[in-house]
Each structure stands twice: as structure tokens, then as C-alpha cells.
Amino acid sequence: MKNPDRTMERRSGISLWRQIADQIRRDLVQGRLGANGRLPPETALAAHFGVNRHTVRGAIAALVEEGVLRAEQGRGTFVEQRRRLTYPIGARTRFSEGLRDQARDRRGHLLDHCEEAADQRTAEALGLAPAAPVIRMDTVSEADGRPVSRATSWFDADRFGGFAETYRELGSVTLAFQRYGVADYFRRSTLVSARHADDGDLDDLRLSPGAIVLVAIAVNVDTEDRPIQFAETRFAADRVELSVMA
Amino acid sequence: MKNPDRTMERRSGISLWRQIADQIRRDLVQGRLGANGRLPPETALAAHFGVNRHTVRGAIAALVEEGVLRAEQGRGTFVEQRRRLTYPIGARTRFSEGLRDQARDRRGHLLDHCEEAADQRTAEALGLAPAAPVIRMDTVSEADGRPVSRATSWFDADRFGGFAETYRELGSVTLAFQRYGVADYFRRSTLVSARHADDGDLDDLRLSPGAIVLVAIAVNVDTEDRPIQFAETRFAADRVELSVMA
DNA sequence: AATATTCGTCTATTGATATAGACAATCATA
DNA sequence: TATGATTGTCTATATCAATAGACGAATATT
Numbered sequence: 001m002k003n004p005d006r007t008m009e010r011r012s013g014i015s016l017w018r019q020i021a022d023q024i025r026r027d028l029v030q031g032r033l034g035a036n037g038r039l040p041p042e043t044a045l046a047a048h049f050g051v052n053r054h055t056v057r058g059a060i061a062a063l064v065e066e067g068v069l070r071a072e073q074g075r076g077t078f079v080e081q082r083r084r085l086t087y088p089i090g091a092r093t094r095f096s097e098g099l100r101d102q103a104r105d106r107r108g109h110l111l112d113h114c115e116e117a118a119d120q121r122t123a124e125a126l127g128l129a130p131a132a133p134v135i136r137m138d139t140v141s142e143a144d145g146r147p148v149s150r151a152t153s154w155f156d157a158d159r160f161g162g163f164a165e166t167y168r169e170l171g172s173v174t175l176a177f178q179r180y181g182v183a184d185y186f187r188r189s190t191l192v193s194a195r196h197a198d199d200g201d202l203d204d205l206r207l208s209p210g211a212i213v214l215v216a217i218a219v220n221v222d223t224e225d226r227p228i229q230f231a232e233t234r235f236a237a238d239r240v241e242l243s244v245m246a
Numbered sequence: 247m248k249n250p251d252r253t254m255e256r257r258s259g260i261s262l263w264r265q266i267a268d269q270i271r272r273d274l275v276q277g278r279l280g281a282n283g284r285l286p287p288e289t290a291l292a293a294h295f296g297v298n299r300h301t302v303r304g305a306i307a308a309l310v311e312e313g314v315l316r317a318e319q320g321r322g323t324f325v326e327q328r329r330r331l332t333y334p335i336g337a338r339t340r341f342s343e344g345l346r347d348q349a350r351d352r353r354g355h356l357l358d359h360c361e362e363a364a365d366q367r368t369a370e371a372l373g374l375a376p377a378a379p380v381i382r383m384d385t386v387s388e389a390d391g392r393p394v395s396r397a398t399s400w401f402d403a404d405r406f407g408g409f410a411e412t413y414r415e416l417g418s419v420t421l422a423f424q425r426y427g428v429a430d431y432f433r434r435s436t437l438v439s440a441r442h443a444d445d446g447d448l449d450d451l452r453l454s455p456g457a458i459v460l461v462a463i464a465v466n467v468d469t470e471d472r473p474i475q476f477a478e479t480r481f482a483a484d485r486v487e488l489s490v491m492a
Numbered sequence: 493a494a495t496a497t498t499c500g501t502c503t504a505t506t507g508a509t510a511t512a513g514a515c516a517a518t519c520a521t522a
Numbered sequence: 523t524a525t526g527a528t529t530g531t532c533t534a535t536a537t538c539a540a541t542a543g544a545c546g547a548a549t550a551t552t
Contacts, residue, residue, distance in 0.1 A: 010508090012455035013267075013308065015539060018259030019455065022442045029441070041498060052541045057499085062259065073499045074548030084439070089490055193330070193487035194440035194458045195275070196268045209258035209265065212440045212458050241439035244335055244490050257538075261509060287528060298511045303529085319529045320518030493552100500547070509538070517530070522523100 017058030018210060020049055024059060025068060025238060028079060039069065039077040066208055067146075068238075085143060087235070088243045089190055089216070108171060111150075111204065112138040113164035115157055122154045125219050125230040133157035137164050140204050147205045148240050151233040160228070173229070182222050185229075191217040192242060197234075205236045212237035263304030264456060266295055270305060271314060271484060274325060285315060285323040312454055313392070314484075331389060333481070334489045335436055335462070354417055357396075357450065358384040359410035361403055368400045371465050371476040379403035383410050386450050393451045394486055397479040406474070419475070428468050431475075437463040438488060443480075451482045458483035 009019065024045075027033035039045070042060065046053040060077060063069040071077045117131040126134065135155045140147050153173075155163050159180070166176040177185060197211045205213070213234040220229040235242070255265070270291075273279035285291070288306070292299040306323055309315040317323045363377040372380065381401045386393050399419075401409050405426070412422040423431060443457045451459070459480040466475040481488070 009455045010540095013261040013264030013304075013509090014456045015259040015261075017539080021259070023444070026441055026444065043498085054542090055540060058259070058539085060499095071499065072549085074497080074550075076498065076549095086437070089438075190490035191332070191487050192335075192438055192460070192490060194460050194483040195272055196456075196458065198269070198272065209255045210260045210456060212442065214438070214440050237440040241437055244436035244438060256510095259539090263509085289528085300512085301510060304509085306529095317529065318519085320527080321520080322528065495550100495552075497550075498548085500545100502543105502545080504542085506541075507539080509536100511536075512534085513532105515530100515532085517528100519528080520526090522525080 014210070015058075016051055016055050018062065020045075020051070020056060021059035021062045022210070023049075024063060028068065029084065029238070034079040037079050039079065041076065062208060066238075084239055084241050085148060086241050086243050089192075090187065090244065108139055108141045110137065110139055110164065110168045118154065122230050126154065126156055126227045128156060135160060135163050137167065139167075146239065147236070149233050149235045150201060150204045151231055153229055153231040155229055177228065182228060185220050185222050188219045188221045188225075188227070191215075193217075194237065197236075201234050205234070207236055214240060214242060216242065260456070261304075262297055262301050264308065266291075266297070266302060266305035267308045268456070269295075270309060274314065275330065275484070280325040283325050285325065287322065308454060330485060330487050331394060332487050332489050335438075336433065336490065354385055354387045356383065356385055356410060356414045364400065368476055372400065372402055372473045374402060381406060381409050383413065385413075392485065393482070395479050395481045396447060396450045397477055399475055399477040401475055423474065428474060431466050431468050434465045434467045434471075434473070437461075439463075440483060443482075447480050451480070453482055453484075460486065460488060462488065 010016070012019075024033060024039075033039065039060075040048070042053050042056050045056045049056065060069060060071060064071055067080055069077055070080045114136050115133055116136050118126065118128055118134045120130060122128075122134060123130050123132055126132075128134070135157050137153045137155070138151070139153070140150050142148065163176060163180070166179050167173060170176050170179070174185075193215045194212055195215060197205065197207050197209075197213045201207060201213050202209060202211070205211075207213075214237050216231075216233045216235070218229075218231050218233070219227050220231070222228050256262070258265075270279060270285070279285065285306075286294070288299050288302050291302045295302065306315055306317060310317055313326055315323055316326045360382050361379055362382050364372065364374055364380045366376060368374075368380060369376050369378055372378075374380070381403050383399045383401070384397070385399070386396050388394065409422060409426070412425050413419060416422050416425070420431075439461045440458055441461060443451065443453050443455075443459045447453060447459050448455060448457070451457075453459075460483050462477075462479045462481070464475075464477050464479070465473050466477070468474050
């Protein structure tokens with residue numbers, strides 16, 4: 001069980017307690033730790049990682065703060081949540097669906113919206129002239145009370161005037177599209193990357209610094225293959241994985 | 247241009263210089279910095295981030311070490327590499343292909359291989375009995391001299407005996423499969439997630455601690471829909487993005 | 493009730509991180 | 523050539539991270 005020569009890097013700009021927190025989180029997700037719902041005692045973890053008990057305590061405190069662990073004096077430290085949600089990605093991807101079996105309570109929430117001039121990337125993706133007017137929508141989606149993703153979407157302002165208000169009213173992009181005569185739509189392409197969470201992500205997704213977000217950049221098209229939505233979605237990587245269907 | 251109230255978190259377990267390095271790397275990839283191939287002077291960056299010049303120097307030193315920046319005394323600091331490789335993922339995914347336009351020199355490299363008993367996940371994915379014998383292969387692939395991904399693959403040992411040697415000889419999974427009579431194959435499913443790089447990733451992909459890997463877990467099937475390969479690939483998230491085709 | 497286990501809190505010490513300031517070295521340019 | 527801009531190096535100091543040890547508090551077990 002022991003792995004005492006596991007080399008925690010000491011002058012790396014990442015404190016030992018955070019390196020250990022990251023690894024415990026990883027091991028929980030991979031099922032290599034906490035299989036019985038409880039973490040080994042602090043002294044055992046300290047020996048395992050080859051560090052002082054206080055250092056382990058720092059790691060545990062961070063994971064408790066994140067809601068991953070729960071510590072009880074005299075009893076032990078327990079795993080609070082372990083499962084990751086799986087988002088399907090494919091031609092028929094709707095982020096709001098495909099999760100019905102995985103979370104009881106799912107809701108989207110409009111943070112902000114405005115009309116602005118399309119930047120180059122957006123104009124290209126939507127097939128519009130440079131600096132054409134577009135509607136920008138910032139949303140957060142939660143599952144069972146925990147934020148899982150944060151998206152910025154752009155729509156052609158000419159075709160989808162007032163889209164944000166419609167979305168707020170209906171609570172679903174799919175339903176809002178129907179109001180505009182888009183009965184069905186498809187995912188044309190998705191680019192997936194990953195990076196450290198920025199300030200906005202940290203805030204809206206309630207993450208701790210150094211956390212990771214999966215970034216999905218997508219173009220949706222209507223049945224006539226005209227682009228209708230360009231979106232960049234940031235998922236909390238600890239809470240979500242993406243499933244690509246063949 | 248200034249953004250002096252950008253709050254670098256000070257007691258987060260991540261040193262300021264590393265937070266700043268992470269953000270500069272992010273801004274480079276997003277084109278918000280270094281558009282003209284050169285970084286603003288250290289004093290300007292220090293003012294921008296609201297920290298001491300020495301702290302910025304720490305961040306730059308780390309990025310120079312990573313090969314992202316190049317500092318020249320008296321002249322300035324310059325961007326060494328910015329572009330990310332784009333890996334296509336779809337029914338016809340072959341990681342080794344689809345990159346021909348993006349990198350001049352691409353090569354795979356066998357790190358290690360052995361025969362072992364399948365764990366539950368592997369047996370399930372390959373449709374084998376629990377603990378059935380499988381061949382395990384650890385590989386690293388490089389593009390233009392920089393490691394971009396690290397994969398662990400499993401194959402049915404009964405059907406693909408000696409696969410690792412064949413791969414080493416031919417340098418390609420696709421070619422090796424042909425030796426075993428698999429003329430064509432398809433990607434059945436891909437799970438994409440992201441996490442902090444572990445010790446092995448750090449080493450083989452030449453990453454610095456706190457770096458991010460994109461994890462793609464995939465099952466390949468032959469033309470009769472029989473699973474032939476189960477693989478977990480870790481991509482250096484700074485160097486790669488994944489493109490999901492509709 | 494007694495004991496062992498485990499988490500929680502305190503003090504003290506050492507090493508790494510961040511700030512501050514000064515100045516040297518290199519390069520571009522007026 | 524002289525000047526300004528920029529990176530490189532040095533010293534000093536204050537704050538944070540990590541180690542070490544001791545002991546208290548809550549819980550489970552004998």
C-alpha cells in the first residue's frame with residue numbers, strides 16, 4: 001500500500017499541501033483511494049506521501065473546503081462526493097439533456113447578456129461579416145446545486161433579436177430556438193481543450209485556484225447547415241467528463 | 247490595457263510566480279498577449295499584475311524553462327511557440343494521422359510493454375473475461391521533437407500475441423493491426439476528461455508541476471464491431487486540443 | 493470505565509517565497 | 523558616442539510554507 005518514494009516536488013511553486021490535495025482528488029476519482037467511503041487516517045497519509053501530518057491536514061482542509069471530503073473529529077475523514085457527470089458530445093448534443101439520469105436537479109441560469117460587435121473568431125464561426133452585431137449570453141448551469149459549467153454563447157442579432165430574454169423565460173436554449181422557428185439543430189464541430197481556471201471561472205464555478213476547466217468550443221447549425229450558435233463552455237474538470245459518441 | 251485589480255490569490259498554495267506563469271501562458275494561447283511575438287517588459291508586467299518585478303521574473307524563468315518564452319538581455323522577452331496541435335477525434339480517429347499538416351516530424355516511441363491480467367475496466371472494454379491475459383503497451387508520441395501525448399493501450403493477448411514487438415518494428419498501430427488481419431477499424435467511444443499531470447506524465451511529457459493533461463479513454467473496434475484496443479491517452483493540454491467531428 | 497484511534501489546536505523552528513532597492517550588462521537608436 | 527530601454531544579478535527583510543513535537547477533544551471498542 002505504501003509508496004514512500006513518491007516524489008513531491010519541493011521548489012515547484014506549488015505548495016506540498018496543494019500537490020497532495022490534487023493527488024488525493026485524482027486518486028478518489030480513479031477509485032484508488034476511498035473505495036469504502038473513507039480516507040486513510042492523516043498519519044497514514046503523511047507516511048504514504050513522506051511529509052508531515054500538518055501538511056496532509058492542509059491538503060484535507062482544502063478538499064473539505066471544496067466539498068470533496070468531510071472530516072469528523074474522532075471518527076475519520078470521509079468522501080463526500082466522487083462521481084463525475086458525463087456529458088455526451090455528438091451531432092445531437094444538447095448540454096441540458098443527456099444528464100437526466102445523472103442528476104436529480106438540473107438548472108441553467110442567465111448571468112449576463114448584451115449586444116456587441118462580433119470579433120473575428122465569432123464572425124467566422126457564425127458566417128457573418130466582421131464586426132456584425134451579435135447577441136452574447138453568459139450562463140451557468142448547475143446539477144444538484146453544484147455549478148458544473150459556464151458558457152458564453154453568441155447568436156446572430158439580426159436573426160435572433162431578444163434571444164436572451166426568451167432563454168431566460170423558457171430556461172432552455174432548445175426551447176428558445178423553437179420560438180425562432182428552429183425546430184431542430186445539430187452540432188457541427190467541437191474543439192476540446194483544457195487550461196487552468198481563470199478568475200471568472202473560479203468565481204462562477206466555485207473552484208479553488210489551480211483548478212482545471214475543460215473548454216469546449218462549439219458551433220451549432222440548423223437543418224439547412226446555417227450556423228445559429230457559437231459557444232465556449234467551461235466545465236469544472238473535477239465534476240465533469242465528456243463522452244464522444246461514434 | 248492595464249488591469250491592476252486582477253487579484254492574484256495569495257494564500258492559495260500556488261506561488262504568485264506560478265499563477266502569473268499560468269496566466270501568461272493562457273493569454274499567449276488566447277492571443278491576448280504577445281501578438282507581435284514579444285512580451286511586454288518585466289516592469290510593465292509587474293505593474294499589470296500588481297506584484298514585484300522579481301516575481302514576474304520567476305514566472306518568465308519558468309516559461310523559458312518550458313520553452314514557451316525566450317529572454318534576451320537588453321532586447322526583451324520573446325514568444326518561442328504558441329500554436330497548439332489539433333487532434334481530430336471521430337469514428338475514423340487514428341492519433342498518428344490527421345497531424346501531417348501540423349508537424350513536420352512525428353514519431354511514436356514504445357516505452358514499455360508487458361503481459362498482464364486485465365483489470366475490471368479493461369476486461370469490460372475489450373469484452374473479455376475478468377483477469378483475462380492482455381498485452382499492455384506504454385507509448386509516447388512526439389511532434390517536432392516535443393512530446394505531446396502518452397498512451398497506455400491494452401490488447402487481447404490471445405488474438406494479438408506479440409503486438410508490442412510488431413508495433414516497435416512498424417512504428418504504427420494501424421500498420422501493426424494490418425499484420426493481424428485487421429484491415430480497418432473504428433473508434434467506438436471516447437471519454438474526455440482533464441486532470442493535473444501525475445509523476446509519470448511530468449516525466450515523460452516533460453511538463454512542469456501543476457501542468458494539465460487531457461485524458462482520452464477510447465475503445466477501438468474492428469469492422470465486425472469486436473473491441474480490439476482499449477487505450478488511455480494523456481495529452482499535454484498546453485500543446486494539444488481535441489477536435490470532435492460531427 | 494478504560495483504552496486506543498483519530499481529528500483538532502497550540503508553540504517553535506527552519507526554509508522557501510515575495511518585496512524592495514540598487515546597479516551591472518546588453519542592445520537599439522538618436 | 524551617448525542615451526534610454528530592457529534583462530540579469532546582488533543584498534536585505536518580511537511573510538508564508540513545512541517540519542517537529544506535545545497535548546486536547548471526540549469517537550469507537552474492549
